[in-house]
Amino acid sequence: MEGVSLEKEAGGAIRKEFSLMNSEHGFSERQWLEFLDGTIEPAEQAQVLEHLAGCADCATLASELVVWRTRLLEEGQGLREAFSVPEEAFQSMLSSSIERIRSAEPAGVRSSFGWTAAEGIIVLRFLMEPICGPGTARATIELAVQRSAGEGSRVTGSNWRLFVGNLSDAAAWICGSAFGRLVYRAGLGLAIEEG
Amino acid sequence: MSVHSHFTAARLWGALGIAAIAGTAYGALLVASPGSLTVRWLQLSLHLLTAFAYAWSTPLCVKIANDYRERSTMRLAWRLIAASAAIAVIRHLFESLAVAAGWIDTRLTTLVSLRQIPIVVSLILLTAGLVAVWSSFTSIGMGLRFRRADALFIAIILAFVPSILSLRDEMFDRQSVYPIIRHLQVASPMLLAAPALVSLVLHRITQEMGGGPLATSLRCLVAFLVMRLLALFLGLSPGIPVFTVASRTVWWAAAWLFALAVFHRWQVTLAASELADRYEADPDAELAGVTHALALRSAQPAAKN
Numbered sequence: 001m002e003g004v005s006l007e008k009e010a011g012g013a014i015r016k017e018f019s020l021m022n023s024e025h026g027f028s029e030r031q032w033l034e035f036l037d038g039t040i041e042p043a044e045q046a047q048v049l050e051h052l053a054g055c056a057d058c059a060t061l062a063s064e065l066v067v068w069r070t071r072l073l074e075e076g077q078g079l080r081e082a083f084s085v086p087e088e089a090f091q092s093m094l095s096s097s098i099e100r101i102r103s104a105e106p107a108g109v110r111s112s113f114g115w116t117a118a119e120g121i122i123v124l125r126f127l128m129e130p131i132c133g134p135g136t137a138r139a140t141i142e143l144a145v146q147r148s149a150g151e152g153s154r155v156t157g158s159n160w161r162l163f164v165g166n167l168s169d170a171a172a173w174i175c176g177s178a179f180g181r182l183v184y185r186a187g188l189g190l191a192i193e194e195g
Numbered sequence: 196m197s198v199h200s201h202f203t204a205a206r207l208w209g210a211l212g213i214a215a216i217a218g219t220a221y222g223a224l225l226v227a228s229p230g231s232l233t234v235r236w237l238q239l240s241l242h243l244l245t246a247f248a249y250a251w252s253t254p255l256c257v258k259i260a261n262d263y264r265e266r267s268t269m270r271l272a273w274r275l276i277a278a279s280a281a282i283a284v285i286r287h288l289f290e291s292l293a294v295a296a297g298w299i300d301t302r303l304t305t306l307v308s309l310r311q312i313p314i315v316v317s318l319i320l321l322t323a324g325l326v327a328v329w330s331s332f333t334s335i336g337m338g339l340r341f342r343r344a345d346a347l348f349i350a351i352i353l354a355f356v357p358s359i360l361s362l363r364d365e366m367f368d369r370q371s372v373y374p375i376i377r378h379l380q381v382a383s384p385m386l387l388a389a390p391a392l393v394s395l396v397l398h399r400i401t402q403e404m405g406g407g408p409l410a411t412s413l414r415c416l417v418a419f420l421v422m423r424l425l426a427l428f429l430g431l432s433p434g435i436p437v438f439t440v441a442s443r444t445v446w447w448a449a450a451w452l453f454a455l456a457v458f459h460r461w462q463v464t465l466a467a468s469e470l471a472d473r474y475e476a477d478p479d480a481e482l483a484g485v486t487h488a489l490a491l492r493s494a495q496p497a498a499k500n
Binding site for chain 1: 259262263264267268269331332334335336337402403404405406407408409410463464466467468470471474475478479481482485
């Protein structure tokens with residue numbers, strides 16, 4: 001599966017190389033990330049490009065990072081459309097997305113990770129499934145999405161709290177207040193990005 | 196430490212097995228030597244064992260009900276189920292007393308026939324509770340889809356009613372001196388069919404749920420209801436010894452399926468409470484754990500591929 005190979009690339013060798021690039025080639029991690037994002041200052045961009053022209057290792061690695069970033073952006077787009085795709089494709093997308101989350105962040109700082117609403121829903125769903133069953137988790141999430149975002153709309157950072165409240169209510173209605181409290185705590189523990 | 200903490204699913208299944216074996220022995224002896232002392236002892240033991248199963252379940256049902264919010268349909272459902280179980284305890288204790296005191300031989304058509312009152316009240320409460328469970332699920336869009344095969348199951352369940360009614364003269368309490376008891380006895384097949392019909396809906400809900408302790412709980416409830424109806428039907432054919440034995444096996448084991456249903460539902464509350472506490476204490480560690488578990492799950496299909 002694509003997500004697994006991405007993790008190996010991103011979380012393993014590339015991350016080590018990234019550190020080497022920082023320490024041995026005179027550029028900070030922030031500069032590399034801004035360069036890849038295209039948000040770097042023009043003067044710094046010129047310095048990086050000049051360095052890449054003369055450093056084969058960094059050039060190879062940078063091109064790999066560009067590919068990796070592009071794929072993750074594609075996954076993010078896929079996640080945004082997650083509720084309009086078949087269940088199997090949805091599951092597959094979710095899996096690779098979570099792989100990305102896992103590989104991109106050190107353990108212990110998950111709540112402050114820049115979660116998208118779709119990723120947040122995935123985490124909540126995965127949390128709920130072993131207790132109330134996949135079907136119940138799906139039904140309560142669908143109901144909460146409907147109540148929070150309305151027909152044809154999406155859950156985003158701006159309506160996340162409302163969504164979590166509605167999901168907690170639906171979960172408590174079927175499985176009890178303890179379960180509703182769990183969903184509420186876990187949902188609000190995720191810092192969801194706006195937009 | 197409460198009596199509930201000593202019971203695991205395995206122990207409840209063990210109790211179900213013991214009840215089934217004792218029920219089979221009771222049925223076999225009932226065919227071979229109906230009036231023997233061993234039969235009476237087994238009957239008394241089985242009533243007490245069944246009373247214990249319902250008595251064990253009743254406080255858990257109340258705890259489950261209290262886990263739901265005020266004015267929640269599910270809270271009402273579990274209160275009704277708790278009341279049904281409590282009345283079942285009274286019924287079985289009363290029957291134990293009837294066996295121990297010998298009323299089963301001397302006052303069968305008078306005092307003992309009054310057992311129909313708790314039987315009927317318990318069934319009505321149970322049916323109302325199950326309808327409330329169904330109603331709760333429909334509010335989130337579950338339990339609304341049926342299959343064509345369901346019509347066949349409904350027909351089979353409904354077919355039990357006239358079959359059982361045609362054999363009503365075989366029912367002990369049909370001979371009661373009290374007219375009200377005779378009417379209640381006639382109503383009991385319908386009162387057993389009603390929850391069995393609801394169980395069909397609950398079965399569909401468990402299929403929609405896909406798994407988890409909540410689905411297991413509902414499955415046990417479904418099995419409990421179907422087994423009771425089956426036991427009643429089998430028990431009304433005294434001319435066929437195998438049916439007599441089978442009906443006792445199924446009947447005495449069924450109460451433990453109810454206990455299992457309650458047990459699994461209670462596990463949902465326990466698991467959710469424990470997890471919620473953990474999230475309150477250290478949300479980051481829990482989120483790390485859940486994403487890690489999700490990643491592991493996602494890696495499994497990749498390994499297979």
